[in-house]
Amino acid sequence: MQAEDRDPERPGEAPLDALFAAARAVRERAHAPYSRFRVGAALSDERGRIHAGCNVENASYPVGTCAEAGAIAAMVAAGGTRIRAILVLGDGSGPVTPCGACRQRIREFAEAGTPVHAAGPDGVLASFTLEALLPASFGPELLGG
Numbered sequence: 001m002q003a004e005d006r007d008p009e010r011p012g013e014a015p016l017d018a019l020f021a022a023a024r025a026v027r028e029r030a031h032a033p034y035s036r037f038r039v040g041a042a043l044s045d046e047r048g049r050i051h052a053g054c055n056v057e058n059a060s061y062p063v064g065t066c067a068e069a070g071a072i073a074a075m076v077a078a079g080g081t082r083i084r085a086i087l088v089l090g091d092g093s094g095p096v097t098p099c100g101a102c103r104q105r106i107r108e109f110a111e112a113g114t115p116v117h118a119a120g121p122d123g124v125l126a127s128f129t130l131e132a133l134l135p136a137s138f139g140p141e142l143l144g145g
Contacts, residue, residue, distance in 0.1 A: 014044035014085065020119060022052045023067075023089040030054035030067070039096060040089045041067035045080030068102040072109060083110040087117040087124070095125035103134040112137075 019042045027040025034057050042052040053070020068088060075083070083106060090096030095118030098106060106116065112131035117124050131137075 014048055014050050016085075016087070016117065016124065018042075018050060019044065019085060019087040019117065020089065020124065022050045023087050023119065024121075026052040026054045027067070027089050027091075031056045033057060034059070034061070036091075038091050039067040041071040041086060041098075042089075043068075043071050043075060043086040044084045045075050045078075046082040046084060047080065048084075049075075049078065049080065051075040051078060051080065066099060066102050068098050069105055072105055075109070081109065083114055085115045085117070086110075087119055089119040089121070091121065093120055095120065097126075097128070097133060103130070104137070106130060107134055107137050107139050 022042035023040035026042065027038050030038035030040065032038045032055055039055040040052060042050055044050055051071050051074040053067050053074055055065065055067045057064040068086065086106060088096050088098055097118045098116065107130060110130050112129060114130045116128045116130055116133055118126045
């Protein structure tokens with residue numbers, strides 16, 4: 001990604017089409033043999049790098065991993081510390097938003113105004129701020145962090 005492709009008003013935020021392409025590519029690798037509902041997520045960090053993850057189901061349903069959690073783990077492993085934007089792409093015809101646990105995971109690394117884009121196979125269907133998806137949230141600053 002070229003520096004000029006980034007929004008000067010939101011440093012570190014990757015272009016929406018780049019997030020969509022990354023989420024679409026990784027969604028194809030999802031391990032979803034039980035639900036057959038593949039999800040990919042891509043986020044941009046404070047340096048404009050894109051990190052992606054896909055859902056990984058397990059026969060013991062509670063131990064599966066959401067796509068958003070995978071993307072966040074990839075960001076942290078690469079040294080990223082802030083989410084500037086995130087896009088979630090599901091197989092369904094309606095917008096796929098992060099589950100409650102993932103909203104809290106995103107909150108750990110994002111600000112209230114961080115864009116959260118919900119997409120289907122044909123493109124972005126809705127965009128929200130993190131605050132709209134997780135109002136009056138609990139975050140690290142409340143613990144003195």
